[in-house]
Amino acid sequence: QIEEATVASIQIGFNNGSLTSVELVQFYLDRISNFNPLLHAVIEVNPDALRQAARADAERCSGRRHRAIGALHGVPVLLKDNIATRDALNTTAGSFALLGSVVRRDAGVVRRLRRAGAVVLGKANMDEWANFRSFSGGGWSARGGKGRNPYVLSATPCGSSTGSAIAAAASMAAVTLGTETDGSILCPASLNSVVGIKPTVGLTSRAGVIPITPRQDTIGPICRTVADAVHVLDTIVGYDALDAIATMQASKYIPRGGYMQFLKKDGLRGKRIGVPNGFFNFPNGTVQQMVYEQHLSTMRKQGAIVIENLDIENLSVLLDFQNNGQLIALPAEFKLSLNSYLSNLLYSPVRSLAEIIAFNNAHPVEENMKENGQTVFLVAENTTGIGASEREAISQLNKLSANGLKKLMREHELDAIVTPNNAASSVLAIDGLPAITVPAGYGKLGVPFGLCFSGLRGYEPRLIEMAYAFEHVTMARKMPTFLP
Numbered sequence: 001q002i003e004e005a006t007v008a009s010i011q012i013g014f015n016n017g018s019l020t021s022v023e024l025v026q027f028y029l030d031r032i033s034n035f036n037p038l039l040h041a042v043i044e045v046n047p048d049a050l051r052q053a054a055r056a057d058a059e060r061c062s063g064r065r066h067r068a069i070g071a072l073h074g075v076p077v078l079l080k081d082n083i084a085t086r087d088a089l090n091t092t093a094g095s096f097a098l099l100g101s102v103v104r105r106d107a108g109v110v111r112r113l114r115r116a117g118a119v120v121l122g123k124a125n126m127d128e129w130a131n132f133r134s135f136s137g138g139g140w141s142a143r144g145g146k147g148r149n150p151y152v153l154s155a156t157p158c159g160s161s162t163g164s165a166i167a168a169a170a171s172m173a174a175v176t177l178g179t180e181t182d183g184s185i186l187c188p189a190s191l192n193s194v195v196g197i198k199p200t201v202g203l204t205s206r207a208g209v210i211p212i213t214p215r216q217d218t219i220g221p222i223c224r225t226v227a228d229a230v231h232v233l234d235t236i237v238g239y240d241a242l243d244a245i246a247t248m249q250a251s252k253y254i255p256r257g258g259y260m261q262f263l264k265k266d267g268l269r270g271k272r273i274g275v276p277n278g279f280f281n282f283p284n285g286t287v288q289q290m291v292y293e294q295h296l297s298t299m300r301k302q303g304a305i306v307i308e309n310l311d312i313e314n315l316s317v318l319l320d321f322q323n324n325g326q327l328i329a330l331p332a333e334f335k336l337s338l339n340s341y342l343s344n345l346l347y348s349p350v351r352s353l354a355e356i357i358a359f360n361n362a363h364p365v366e367e368n369m370k371e372n373g374q375t376v377f378l379v380a381e382n383t384t385g386i387g388a389s390e391r392e393a394i395s396q397l398n399k400l401s402a403n404g405l406k407k408l409m410r411e412h413e414l415d416a417i418v419t420p421n422n423a424a425s426s427v428l429a430i431d432g433l434p435a436i437t438v439p440a441g442y443g444k445l446g447v448p449f450g451l452c453f454s455g456l457r458g459y460e461p462r463l464i465e466m467a468y469a470f471e472h473v474t475m476a477r478k479m480p481t482f483l484p
Contacts, residue, residue: 002027003171004479007071007228010174014060014074021053021060021074024174025119028076031172032122038153038482040145041166043081045122047088052119059117071231073117078173080164081123081144082130083107083219084208089120093210094128094141096366097359101348108205108240108247109177109219116235121173125163128372130184132212132334132380133360136372139163139188149192150480155447158187158422164222165192170480171224175232178222181212182322183425186437189222190421190450193439193477195229195467196222198425199237200457201432202250207242211337213330214246215394216429224477226438226468227263233460234258253458265472267465269303271415273453274310274408279419288449291441292420295451295474299418302473304466310417312408312427318400321393322426328393331380353381401430406456415462416453428454436467439477446483 002024005013013019029045036042046052056074084091084103092098106114113120125144131137139147139162147162149155150170157166161178165188168176178185180198189196197220204219211217221232237254239247255261275296282289300306312318335353342351350356357377360367383390405427409417417424421437428435435454442448451470453463471477 004224005174006225007075007174007231010075011071021056021119022050024074025049025053025076025121028121028173031170035170035172038148039150039166039170040125040147041163041170041172042078043094043123043125043141043144043163044089046120049076049119049121056117056119070116070235072113072175072235074119075174076119076121077113078121078124078164078167078176079110080126080161080176080178081141082126082179082210083110083177085110085120087120089123091123091210092143093130094126094143095356096142096363097350097356098348099143102346103208104344104346105208107208108242109236110208112236112238118235124161124167124176127159127162130160130179130181130210130212132376134373134375134377140368140372142367149447150482151193151442152445152447152481152483154484155445156191158191160184161188161222165189165194165196168192168194168222168224175228176222177219177232177236179209179217179219181216182429183422185220185222186422186425186435186452190437190452191448193442193448193450194222194224195226195439195471196220196437197229197233198428198435199233199460200250200253200434202243202246203253203434203460204236205240205243205247207240211334211341213333214337215333216432218432226436226464226471229436230259230263230464234260250458253460255461259460259464262461262464263468264465265469266303267469268299271304271462271466272413273299273304273306273466274412274414274417275306275308276310276312276315276408276417276419278312278315279423287441287443288420292451295440295470298473299470302469307412307414310408310412312404314400314404315427318404318430319426321396321400322430327379329390329397331376332383332386332390335380335383336385353377357381397430401427405433406431409456414455416455416459416466419452419454421450421452424452424454431457433457434460434463436463438467438471440474441476442478446481
């Protein structure tokens with residue numbers, strides 16, 4: 001079935017002649033045409049996708065290979081609409097304000113995808129401005145409309161990488177890319193029953209991606225399986241001169257031979273996994289409480305050492321300060337980063353945050369100002385750079401993180417902590433820590449939930465081992481049900 005085809009099975013089809021890239025792209029274009037009016041997962045499709053697919057087929061048939069054809073050659077990829085492409089597609093973060101803007105070049109991760117022979121299928125819907133306009137959330141953008149959960153249409157699909165997760169779940173693309181600042185991959189992946197990898201900050205280039213903050217922004221895959229997500233991760237990691245400091249620092253974590261070697265069915269054996277207090281707050285007898293308990297038992301049976309009732313020092317203080325710190329440091333970082341991005345565009349209708357605010361005020365109906373507003377934008381516009389208060393907030397966050405999760409993991413020699421969905425995303429965001437969420441089950445009404453494995457910077461190999469083994473033994477994911 002092409003609907004649920006993995007990257008590996010797609011390549012088998014390509015190689016044995018039972019499938020072409022053109023046929024695969026056409027299949028996804030038809031899926032988008034059929035399902036997007038219901039789900040609002042895709043903002044626009046690439047008019048050049050079929051031509052790119054034909055070129056991939058020709059390369060495969062001719063045998064003229066400048067390099068070995070990799071796993072993503074000829075495979076369609078859907079990109080979140082804040083990831084720049086230098087082609088016929090727009091890059092707007094879901095906003096009409098950037099419609100028609102022209103970028104100088106592909107984003108760093110897109111350059112790597114194209115070099116691998118991937119086909120850029122289109123742009124996925126998202127929380128407009130990555131939910132940093134007003135914290136309204138819910139997967140709405142002016143250009144894409146409101147995304148809908150393909151399992152239970154009335155349930156939240158979460159954000160901000162909403163469309164990427166919906167599209168992966170509903171087989172509207174083979175693989176997708178999302179971005180995360182705090183929960184934006186982990187939440188929609190969990191609630192749409194797909195796999196999301198939030199890489200260590202700097203492992204993937206942020207160049208050409210509409211920013212929020214360089215401290216926390218990261219780009220990662222959202223796919224139906226751990227193996228597919230790891231194929232994508234292998235392709236997009238690495239040094240980029242246009243995001244030099246972060247990618248240079250994180251490149252030391254990239255293992256020789258890549259990440260696919262860590263897809264081990266016994267990947268849970270011997271792993272020390274912590275279960276911190278304060279996250280699994282589900283009442284006794286609920287589906288989530290029973291399923292998560294069962295999963296912890298399964299991990300033990302698979303040879304993991306599961307340590308429960310661990311306390312992250314000052315967790316409530318850290319979460320409170322992260323929420324409040326976001327209102328101190330993040331708006332200033334956002335204004336600086338966004339204005340820098342806008343100034344580097346070859347053409348744009350708006351050149352600053354102030355001009356975007358003015359655009360929204362001038363187009364209140366299209367931008368749904370009455371319901372969503374732009375509170376965060378206004379706070380950000382009133383900032384004047386990184387001053388003493390911002391530096392103090394960042395310093396406090398770093399101290400709380402060092403004495404919190406990082407201290408806990410080192411004291412107990414943990415390979416990972418497990419938490420539900422994106423519950424720990426703020427704890428991870430502060431220090432740019434990685435995580436993988438895997439489908440875990442479905443609530444009483446059929447709404448999906450996930451299990452998140454997270455660790456210290458550079459822990460991707462062991463997280464992949466655990467996530468892959470967990471996925472293999474539980475086989476929790478089901479196809480979407482489209483329940484009302």
